[in-house]
Amino acid sequence: MRIAHYSLLILAACLLWQLTGCCGQKTLPPPGRSDTAERLPAVRTASGTAATVEKPLEMLDKTGLNYSIDQVGRAAGDKKRTEAGSFFEKQYMQGVELMEKGEFADAINLFDELVKRYPNTEEASIAELCIAELYFRNKSNEMALQAYQRIVEKYPHSHAAENARAGIDYLQSFDRFADEHVSPEIEARKRRGL
Template sequence: MPIRKLLPLFFIGFLLTSCATNQQDIQVLNSQLYNLSSRLDSLESRLSAVEKEVARLSQNQAKWQKKIENLALDRQEKLAERQAELSSEIDKLQAEQLRLNGQIEQLLYLQQQDRENLQDFQNKILARLQKLEEKLSSSTVTTNKKEKEEKVVSQEDLYQKGLDLFKKRLYEDAQAAFEEYLKKYPKGKRAPNALFWIGECLYKRKLYEEAILQYQKVIDQFPKSPKVPAALLKQGLAFLRLGDTEAAAIVFKKLVRQYPRTEQARIARKYLAKLGKN
């Protein structure tokens, strides 16, 4: 036991010795002092153990506190990195959205321009067709022909006659046969085809302006006929032969738009690509 703690005890023993009346009382007091000293030593030892345990717990607490702080710091750093990544992604998405919005606005503008140009070109084609009709009407020469007796033939025979003459490259005779068919059977089942083949005869004879008008008759008079895609294609080719590439491109685009899955549309796309109009 530390001396500083025994001094009070010696002092108390001295007083008790002075005041004691006999030796027996002194012994009793000494025994009590010894027991008290032992208890104090025990308490001192226990207090020291408690202090060591407190110190150990404090060290552990400091270690855990440090770990918690490190984990929190690491988590904050990762969270900050993730926030930075998300912010960067958001910026990229916003930039992409602005770019797409710009493209959409440009496409809408171009679409409107195309519509206006298409309408303008269509008006030009109609005007061109009207001029061709007027030109052909004014240049028509009426001739008197002697009527000949003709054998009565069926629709199919007369139509087939025109095809046979066309295959033999007798285009004027073939045209006359198809015109005769239309005169006798204007609403016959082969009427759309007969009109188309008249256009082909004119095209073969390099009468492209007349051919264009003839193909237009197929388109106007029989809009649901399977011959319409072919008539549009040949009309566009006739315009090309005349050197009118704008009109040709308009007709080809109309063909592709209205009959996209046809063989004629496939051919029209090739011509548009060559013209740089696709």
């Protein structure tokens, strides 16, 4: 029985290690990068080597996001951004800071505002992925699963959908593993609230 518990913990830790980190940390390939980049020899890029984590602004540059949405005097499709950066970038970075401080509710609200401001865009898919990751980090697995599924439905070909599919697989495999390996005594204690 102890072996099953340790196996469950090891599996959870390994899968969590693969999934943790949204918003600028290395997980699945970020937007604009393919998973093959990790298998290629290190190549110098503007953000370092192919093996380094891309900074959010560089990651957004590679996706071709439309920075002109909130900039006066810019034509639609003009992807050049001002020195100060776009509103999305600033809010995104603020959300990351809130997330790192453990202020999950405030971070979720901020990312939700970004989803509303940039509906049906790559920006929205990234913000929704951050929301899903926040639910996951807060151990709200059902909410995280719903958020991941929403991303796959709304943005099926985005890089965020790739990460969301991995999140769905993880949560579903974790549930299956727990169902198969958690003893009846532990289940009974959980039901009694002990």
